[in-house]
Amino acid sequence: MINNAFDALSSLxxxxxxxxxxxxxxxxxxxxxxTLTLDHGQSLWCSKGSLLGHSDGVDWMLKVPGGxxxxxxxxxSGEGATLTRITSQRSNGKVILTANQPGKLVTWDLSRxxxxxxxxxxxxxxxxxxxxxxxxxxxxxxxxGGAGLFMQRLSGKGLAIVHxxxxxxxxxxxxxxxxxxSTGNLAVFSGEVxxxxxxxxxxxxxxxxxxxxxxxxxxxxxxxxxxxxKKLPAVKTQ
Numbered sequence: 001m002i003n004n005a006f007d008a009l010s011s012l013x014x015x016x017x018x019x020x021x022x023x024x025x026x027x028x029x030x031x032x033x034x035t036l037t038l039d040h041g042q043s044l045w046c047s048k049g050s051l052l053g054h055s056d057g058v059d060w061m062l063k064v065p066g067g068x069x070x071x072x073x074x075x076x077s078g079e080g081a082t083l084t085r086i087t088s089q090r091s092n093g094k095v096i097l098t099a100n101q102p103g104k105l106v107t108w109d110l111s112r113x114x115x116x117x118x119x120x121x122x123x124x125x126x127x128x129x130x131x132x133x134x135x136x137x138x139x140x141x142x143x144x145g146g147a148g149l150f151m152q153r154l155s156g157k158g159l160a161i162v163h164x165x166x167x168x169x170x171x172x173x174x175x176x177x178x179x180x181x182s183t184g185n186l187a188v189f190s191g192e193v194x195x196x197x198x199x200x201x202x203x204x205x206x207x208x209x210x211x212x213x214x215x216x217x218x219x220x221x222x223x224x225x226x227x228x229x230k231k232l233p234a235v236k237t238q
Contacts, residue, residue, distance in 0.1 A: 127158020
């Protein structure tokens with residue numbers, strides 16, 4: 001029985017993932033990988049640089065989700081203009097993905113609602129998934145929020161695979177309730193949560209408190225998934 005967002009992120013419901021692939025397996029402890037088994041013609045999106053390996057008969061190409069008109073926003077998001085589009089040309093095609101970071105990999109069934117991924121948290125998506133770049137709603141959050149000027153919003157029908165550095169910590173927010181998150185420790189949140197910033201306090205606290213000038217302010221309703229470690233700089237790929 002699924003009682004909270006973390007359970008829904010952590011569980012793999014067979015009826016759901018079998019619509020989009022034959023099998024999903026998460027391996028490892030410190031820096032997890034995910035192995036997907038695809039039937040002939042099945043495809044997925046994954047972040048650039050995350051493809052660890054694949055079997056013969058699996059093809060991949062760089063492609064802009066939503067077409068060329070979306071490329072500028074994607075460049076500004078810090079995720080690059082393109083994602084990797086993988087398609088199996090035979091039955092039982094194997095694909096292994098990695099986030100190139102220590103931490104956990106979990107899944108989310110998008111029929112439960114859209115999610116927003118901060119920079120480096122999106123790993124892959126299977127099914128009829130819309131992958132859009134969304135901007136922070138206030139100018140302050142855009143430039144000082146720590147999660148970046150732009151983030152990726154995933155919606156539609158399918159599964160998303162997301163990464164959190166270290167361990168995940170869930171926080172549920174009632175309507176109008178706010179929660180402050182240290183810069184860089186926000187991983188993913190439900191689509192209805194609003195994102196802003198708040199000053200940490202006076203000059204002494206801002207300069208010497210270790211949290212910087214601003215913290216990220218999340219306002220419910222919805223859920224927020226934190227990561228216990230801040231993301232490392234993104235691995236550059238050619």
